[in-house]
Each structure stands twice: as structure tokens, then as C-alpha cells.
Amino acid sequence: MAWDYIVIGAGSAGCIMAERLSRDPKSNVLLLEAGPKDYSPWVHLPLGYGKLFFHEKMNWRFDAQAEEALDGRVDYWPRGKVVGGSGAINAMVYARGLPHDYDDWAAAGATGWGWDDVAPVFDQLETRVDADGKTHGSGPIHVQDIRRQIHPITRHFFTASDRAGYGRSDDYNGSDPIGAAVYQINTKGGLRCAAGQAFLRPALRRANLRLITGALVQRITFDGTRASGVTYTHGGSEHTAQAAGEVVLCAGAVASPMILQRSGIGAGSLLQSHGIDTVIDQPNVGQNLQDHLGVSYYFKSTEPSLNNQLAPLWGKALAALQFAFARRGPLALSVNQTGGYFKTNPALARPDIQMYFNPVTYSTRKAGHRPIINPDPFGGFIIGFSPTRPQSRGAINISGPTAADAPQITPNSLSHPDDAQTIIAGGQLCQNIMQTDVMQALVKSPLNHADLRGMTADDLLADFRARCGTVYHANGTCRMGADATTSVVDPQLRLHGAQGLRVVDASVFPNITSANTNAPTMMVAMRAADIMTGAPA
């Protein structure tokens, strides 16, 4: 049979696309996912994050290329390989981003994606749940205010932010989100509530939607420049599904450009070097890679933290009981409990830093092949930051013609000179917060770095280069824009120069949003489905 829609990748965007496109019972939808079904309890338990971070079956566990700017280090790039995608293994911080992020998208050629266009889509996506349980809206994704559940040690971060002059915000997703804030997380009844749970699971009851897991997509097939189907490996053999309507590529910012390249859409020279016939010579595929880099400063604390609850056996048992009976406690939360948007200089028009203040420290040890993350057996906390809008641009390319060939991830970290300046300013912001009396009283000793108090601008930058890492927000590699000379897809997310093919995932962002990228990705999918089905915007 030929499918009306073939959706590649059951991640944050793909689960939403499959649900929306199969609402019409006359449309037959095939959803192909390389990973397994999301039966593992670690996917649904919020603190299961630590168990999935290096998981051999549910995580692609990519490595970026070694970079001189990071002292020759290789950065680890986890990505979800399970129904739900990276949204099934992520830390669940729910961040819309800032209005100007989207106005910048529109200015960059993504007509119809400005803040006024996308704000109503976020409203449709969400049910906002106040700290007292009162709800607003009726969208599938529940966004929890966890201010009554966060660890008491986090109160010092708010006091310190006030004393250092940065203030606080009552609503990180609200109209004035600058300053220390409690993170909102996408959970419902103490369990992860992401695109897999909230969209795909109920839709799988429909007879016109078929999900095939363990289906590794090799390439999209073409009839001229019209997408005609998808070739994938399943159960050891190769299959081709025919598309009567459209192929919707939702494999994420790492895999989507690679699937295009394997299918003959990419820079002609790259394709030739791997023996791939060119369908469309499109050098923008895989370019414009953007990401947030972050660094964390770990401290031993003079007060107990989440470590004291999670490290001992009795603490784990108590947390398990709390979760089992009340769906509350540390297991029902993200490790990222507080943070916020900060301006390192009050004169700045936009916040340039996202902060994290986590009431926990942890160590990673090897157990066989798989590293295991464990909370430290003493009180401790983390303060860390990421520049919100880095200017450096990298690339993702295939290293061979098959899906078994690893991606070549070249982030080009710190290749733009402005980025180094923002990193120094971010380090100084942490210094300002940490030198308040309240923080000085909280610190027993620094754990994984030199004493922040003595660090110069050069030291802060050198330390960042030596220890920073991705905070997993890759995007932009099939960017949306007005024409094929500068972008890969048009504002309707159709691939320039092709027919019957759209890309819908984090790869289409023209520019990175100022914070975590899952909510913006889900918004992109909601809006794409509206565009495709003709639903009123």
C-alpha cells in the first residue's frame, strides 16, 4: 500500500505530527522509529534521566569531533533513541523561549513564525498547572509549577540573586522572565508528560496510524524531485514504504540532515565523496548547527542537599515510597530545579545568560561499558550557566553512505569572537552570585574547579574551554528561510526544490532560542500540522 504520510522519527516533533496527521481517519499514517517502544519505567520517572543518559539501547550516544577550542576534547552528545525521542530522555525543563527569539526567526525569512504567530500555538500545546494544582488551558502537555516541591537549599540562590542585583522572576515562561526563577517542568501526576505520552500514546489506538519501532531509516526515495517513499532496515532486512502523499522528516537536528544527505540532498561534493547520486545539490543541509554550551561549578555545601536524600540507601527507599504513594518527592522532579534568564549588564536589551542552580552534585563512574551517574555522598550543589544566543555555527555531515555510519558533528565551538566575551561575562555573573554573604556561608569547598573567587577573565575562559559541554540543544541544520540559497526548507517547512517532502523538528530553527529547545520543537510540530491540514492558525 502507499501511505498518505510517512513520518520519520518518533521524537518530540514526530509524535505530534503522527497524532495530528492521523486525526483524519481517511489519512493513513506510518511512523518509523529506530529505537524501541517507551516501555522502560526510566522514561516515565522524571529522575530516570540519569539512567537514560548513557543508555545503550535508548540513546544514540554520539560523540562530536575533538575541538581545539575545547582543549582538544571530544564532547559527548546524547540523543533519544526511543519512542518520544530526546523528549523521552531529557531533563523536562519547559521553556518557551523569549518573544524576540521568534521575531528574529521571522526577520531571518521564516515568515509567519514571529512571536504573535507562535504564542497562540504554545497556548494550544500547554495546560499550565499552578503550584496549588489549579490549571489553565487544555493542551496535552502539562507544565508544572514546582515551587512548593523544590529543595530548601535553593532559597539561597534567590536571596543571592537579589543581593547581587539580578532580582527574581515569578514566571520563567511569563512576560517578565528576567532573574532567578523556579523552572517549570513537563510532568503530569509525577510522571514525564512529553510528546510520546501526551500525543502519540492515545493516537496509537487509531486504526489509520501504524508505528514501526526498530526501523532504521536509510534514505528517502525519489521520483525525480518528488519524494516517493522511505527505505528502512527492520529485523535484519531492507524494506521500502511507498508515499502517496508526503514524507515528513522528524529525525532531529543530528539525523535529519544526514538522512537528506544519504538520500542525495546535500552538498554535491560531499555526496560524491560517499558515492551518493545527487538529487538536489543543496549545500545548506547540515550547516548552521547551533547549540548551547554550558559549564557547571560544583560545591560541597554546609547544608544538606538532595545528595543527602538520594545517596544513602534509606534515602533512596524513602524517595521511592514518597513517589509510590504521593507521586511527589525528588524522583518526580528534574535535577534542574531553579535557574533563569539573566542579563550580565543591565543595559543589555536581552538576557545573555541562562543560569542553573541545582541542589545536587554527582559523579560518574564506569560500570562495565556503561558509565553510571551517582549523587555524591555529601551535601553539595551546582551553579552553572549557558550563553543564551551563541553566534558560533557548526555543521553535521555523514561520514559514510549508510545509517550505520556515525555522524560527523563539528560544533565549531567558540569560533565567533563574541561568544568568548559572553562566556567571561557569564563566569563573572556566577562569581557575583557566589560572593554574596549567603552563598559564602553555603560553601564548604569547590569540588571540580579552582576557587571562583580568585579567577580572572582569562581563567574563567580557560576553565570553560577545559570543562564545558553541550547542554543538548542542537538545532538549525535544515534551517527554515525564504529561499534555497540561504536555507533548506521554506516557511511551510517544504524542502526547497523538492515535492512531497517536509522537515519538521529542531533542525528547522533559523536561530537558536534563548533556553531549552523541547517546547519550541513541539510548537514547530503543532504549527506544521496546522499548515499541512489547513487548520486555522
Ligand SMILES: Cc1cc2nc3c(=O)[nH]c(=O)nc-3n(C[C@H](O)[C@H](O)[C@H](O)COP(=O)(O)OP(=O)(O)OC[C@H]3O[C@@H](n4cnc5c(N)ncnc54)[C@H](O)[C@@H]3O)c2cc1C
Ligand atoms: C540529555 C538531554 C537533555 C535535554 N534536556 C532538555 C530539557 O530539560 N528541556 C528542553 O526543553 N530540552 C531539552 N533537551 C532538548 C530537547 O529534548 C530536544 O531539543 C528535542 O527533543 C528535539 O526534538 P526533535 O523532534 O527535533 O528530535 P528528537 O526528539 O531527538 O527525535 C528524533 C527521533 O528520530 C529518531 N531517528 C533518528 N534517526 C533515525 C533513523 N535513521 N531512522 C528512524 N528513526 C530515527 C530518533 O531515534 C528519535 O526518536 C535535552 C536533550 C537531551 C538529549
